[in-house]
Amino acid sequence: MEDTPQKSPAPEQVILRMTSIGKSFLGVRVLRGIDLSATAGEVHAVVGENGAGKSTLMKILAGVHQPDEGTVEIGGETRSFAHPVEAQRAGVAIIYQEFNLLPERTVADNVFLGREPTRRGLLDRAAMDAATSRLLDELDEHSFGPRDMVKDLSVAQQQVVEIVKALSVDARIVVMDEPTAALAEHEVELLYRLIRRLQGRGIAVLYISHRLREVFDLADRVTVLKDGAHVATVRTSDVTTAALVKMMVGRELDAYFPPRADEAVIGEPLLTLRDAGNGKLDGIDLDLRAGEIVGIAGLQGSGRSSLAKAIFGAEPFTRGEITPTRPANVREGVAAGIGLVTEDRKAEGLVLNQSVRDNALLVTRAIGRGGRSHRSTAAVAALLEKVRLRPPRQETEVKYLSGGNQQKVVLAKWLTLAPKVLLFDEPTRGVDVGAKAAIHDLMRELADTGTAILMISSELPELIGMSDRIVVLRDGRVAGHLPAGATEEAVMALAAGAAGAAA
Amino acid sequence: ASDLPPTGASAPPDSGTSAAPAETSAPASAGTGEQSEFFVQADYDAQLAMRTQTAEGPADKPWEQAIAPQMVDTAKYKKDGPYHLCFSNAAVNNPWRQVGWTTMQEEVALHKEIKEFTALDAEGKDDKQISDIAELQAKGCDALIISPNTTATLTPAVSGACPAVPVIVFDRGVETDCPVTFIKPIGGYAFGADGAEFLIEKVPAGGKVLALRILPGVDVLENRWAAAKVAFDKSQLEVVGVEFTDGDAAKTKSIVSDYIARHGKIDGVWMDAGATAVAAIEAFEDAGAPVPAFVGEDQQDFLQKWKDGNLTAVAPTYPTYQWRTPIIAALKILKGEEVPKQWNLPQPKITQESLGTYLQPDMPLLHYALCGCESMPGFPGKWGGK
């Protein structure tokens, strides 16, 4: 795909060269013939739809998986890693897509896990603490220290620990698999600065993200994977966003977001909160009306998830006026026709070892609603058709589905309820571009049929593109309301509490 | 059940429910296998001889009788009452020990001169019994009664106690003669021989006999089988199987059912302990086969079945009345009266003729007839009878 003859980097500068990598899981080919190289000081992005094989490729590099075919060369030497520790020793550090920390251990313990320094054969905790402190300082992170327990940290702070852990390895190659998924905008800025510093030190950074803006901000080159195959490697300066998306999904995506609701469609409030609060929220006033999508914006930890869980009944409101129902627990919420698409699909949304069918019927069965007809194969097939699951196989275990398809199953689960109010917490986090559009369409369709929708998203373009109205939270309180089509700056101003922010 | 060793009652992860036959792979004639290392010819001879000797002592109190006693002088232990007796019990984990323990407590109640009776239950644990014995020595006991959990392993503890206090051992022995007296019925060889001789007499030559044992490795049980084996090997009977039942009724019944199915007809059943005899009999009933000549024990359920089914049976015994004797012995010792060094109690067997006297329909099914407790004040309520 590279049209312009490339100034090939001097041989000694090529730190990583992966050639013809192939990998199968349980007889299914996940990667075939992948080539990837990185030079010193380069940021090389890897993009592709969910399930394209990005993480698998990185895990091969990190020694988590062993390739079925192909070779990995580091610094010109062919290496094969039987265990992550061997990759570590070869200078590969990785921030995994999923959190990879022990909540019951301290920050320092986590950072040095597997590489604990010793003195005269005994653990040298002082050295661990000192080194961790130094790294935290380097990152300008002063909100916690090496002896804090990881479980007491916020999600963003935990991500910082992951980064420190990767930096503490004396690495030549640093892999970051969606490091920003859990970060707010200003934290992303910090990460950018950090990556620049790594670059300066001649470290090769492999960067995976679904947020194309970051790819263009950071990367020198980008490699596109699709269905486990190598599509192209191009210089970011030589390609446009649209072209990149086309390479990823294999077609052009015309409109990013479905049209907004017609004023006429928006109906009565289905849920009204007045001065509602609990341990994490206070003074919340909010109306959710039939046919409307309300976007909730806010920084990490501003209470967005708490709001959704409170409305749903999982962490109920303890005060305020909530009409028509104030669910005291999940079952009351569900009975009142409220559904919650949780932030963490795997941990909170799905029973991964069960079939698509069992997951889709979970809510129906839990509340014992609907007779036999709701549980029939035909009814479930219709449901899967509605959420556009591809292929709509009912007996597949959900753990074998891609992220986007998994999210569709979660949606199907709630649709059986014919919900009056549906709450979406980061519905497209880690979902690829194609599936994202499908989920957006579905949300709008639901609204059009009279469901009140609340949507939380950390991706401002998505939030702004989808919402009929935006409510910004700050420190568990409503910081302001914005109309459809507000600018990112307006949202950020409210969220961050900048002076003079208009309400 | 009399000597069901501790394994039988504690709960190791035991996964077997059906039998592990010793010799079943040779279907023609399983035989009786080799004589075990536990067989001691001299002891065998002595016990078989004792069966015919008359015991000394009051005729109506077999628990005070002794066969061929070698008296020892106890003057050095003489002291004035009241007395503090101590007892280290192996366990109370099966009906035999339960009946015995009740009987012992009632015996204590009979003697006003016992002001205190301290008993510790080792729950079938050797290590705990060793600690218990140490603990009891420090309690200022005037005499220490021990019912050892196992023979060899309690020897050091018993040896340790002997210099401090007069020690009385009963039921299972220890490998030291330091206790003042060791009380036991005649013993396992006599028990085993009683049953085997009965079968040899009742079963026609060439008849098939099934031997059911609880488990290997327990000396008393090994002795029973060893004596039976000697008898069977000399006889015309064919021992078609020697099986271990773990003392488990369900397993026993399964094993016997299998043998009935495989051999069509079994002519006699020998058992080293009778607790599962009824289950074995039921296997014949359920298979619609006649109940053959049977060796059981003095438990009421077996005696009842015997009478109701008009069986050809015999019940050798390991009398629970031996639990009375240690208290009596302790008091004798403390009063300076001489006691037998080895106190051999008579060990009667229940036959067709004596069945009537021992069958007590008002007693619990698992009650042992030879408790010698009928005239005690608490009878029958304390033993669960009506």
Add this chain to the structure above:
Amino acid sequence: MIALVANPTRAVYAALIATLAIGWALVAFDGGAFTLNDIVGIQQRSAALGIVAVGQTLAILAGSLDLSVAYLISLVSLVAAETMAGQSSNILTAVVVALGVSALVGLVNGVVITKLKVHAFIATLGVALVIRGVLDHLYDGPAGRVPVDFQQLGYARIGPIPVAAILWAAVAVAVWFLLRRTRLGNRIYAVGGDVEVARLSGVRTDRVVIAAHVLCSLCAGVAGLLLASRLGAGAPTVGTDGGYDLESIAAVVLGGTALAGGRGGVAGTVGGVLLLAVLDSIFNQLEVNSFFKDVVRGVVIVVAVAVYARRTGRRAS
């Protein structure tokens, strides 16, 4: 770490002191008295279980568990006693052989769990059955003879303190040190906390689990040696009669170590074992029926763990 473990650990020691006080009062009321002898009795009584439980702590912390310790103890007692055969000169060989057998069993447990990926419950239950088969096959009853010199281990005292108790204390301190101050200890916590995280962080998790099992079995081996010295012989039922498998797990959990692994420590286990031993001693003093003891033991274990669950639950919410 300390703050976290401190809760259940402190709780178990508080319970221990309360039990001692109540027990002392009950016994006094009953007309008896707690004497030095009883204290020594408690130490003696707890030594074997204590050593096994310390080892079991390692297995449980690593996210595993070991149901084979009881049969292993029996096996070790026999191997040791037979090797000694009453000769003092054989003691060293016997100890080495016994510990070698233990380590081997631990290795098998660990390898079956990690390499064959069999759940620890089934793996160690299976190994227990195998040992049981070997025991039943080779031994009919107590065997071997322990020379008087070696019996000192089980009976001798230094001042008022039994050598057995010192042995237990030494094992506990060694394992405590291992957990707090060595890489292996650190990694045992990590693997028990989350194997996958530990593996991805570069810990060779299989080795850690295997090491934990080898150490656990070695502790069981030491307990087997101690019991052999107490009994003067090896006995094929000494481990199972003592119920060392389930009771050691109960003691560990009573000491506040999470059954799921990754949380807890040796200090709690020591408290748990002492608590069980003190209960036992009180029951002995009061001559309580053994069935009643079982009921009380069952209740104590469940209630203790329920209390810990409440505490950690409150922290989390």
Add this chain to the structure above:
Amino acid sequence: MKRAIPIFLVLAGLLVAIAVANPYFLEPAGFLGFLKRVAPLAILAAGQYFVIVSGEFDLSVGSLVTVEVVVAARLIDGDEAMTWPVLALLIVIGLLVGLVNGLVTTKLRVPSFITTLGAMLILSGAVFLWTGGAPRGALSQGFRVFGREGVWAVLILLVAVTAAVLLMRADFGRTLIAAGDNERAARLSGVRVDRVRVFAFMLSGLSAAVAGILLGGFAGVSAQVGQSLEFQAITAVVLGGVVLGGGRGHVVAAIAGAFTLEALFTLLNLHGISGALEYAVQGVIIIAAVAAGGLRLPALRLSPSKV
């Protein structure tokens, strides 16, 4: 269900081997005898399955079986008229013990391994405390019919298997397995996780009551009747490919695991593996079976659909 195929192959192999060694096995009476012998363990395995698939353990069933038999003997005490009231009481006891196990596990958040270990101690202690150390009384003939007459045992087994299969197909079963798979997700979907788990423990208690009735009927009163049954039941379930930890496995496979275990005992017995080594063989086979299940060839697994 595909996960369960190996266990059925193993079972079929064992049954063939038994039939070869002992042709009597193929006669109706012989096979009926086998079924009768399997019934209690199979029922216990079904009960244990519910608990295991929901992510828990029940170690108390062995003691509970003993309790059921001992209680029945003492209360009936040979009186035919007491048969039915006592049978009803036994069922209630089973359910009640399950209820308590379930409530302590879910409401007090005690790991079920510990809850039921405690229950095991408490039950066996309490029942012998009550009877003074050994069983008392006697069972009536009416009571014993269920365990003694093969037809009854097989009938009860059939009912139990059918009920278990229907339960697992019903909403209860699907939500139970969901709770075992991912408790949080199940809760957030409105599943009453605690309630289904308590119900699972009650089913396990019920199965122990029924197994107790069958075992007591089969061989009469005995203090050891329930000894180590908990380990056998768990082993059977695991042999059936059900995963400890919950969320995976089929109840029919768990029951097949019980059949396999019993068939294994029968076969070892037939081939005269010496009593001692029997345990060793068992241990190796159990480990091997579970290991083979874990390392099964990919082809036998559900093929993942790549989307």
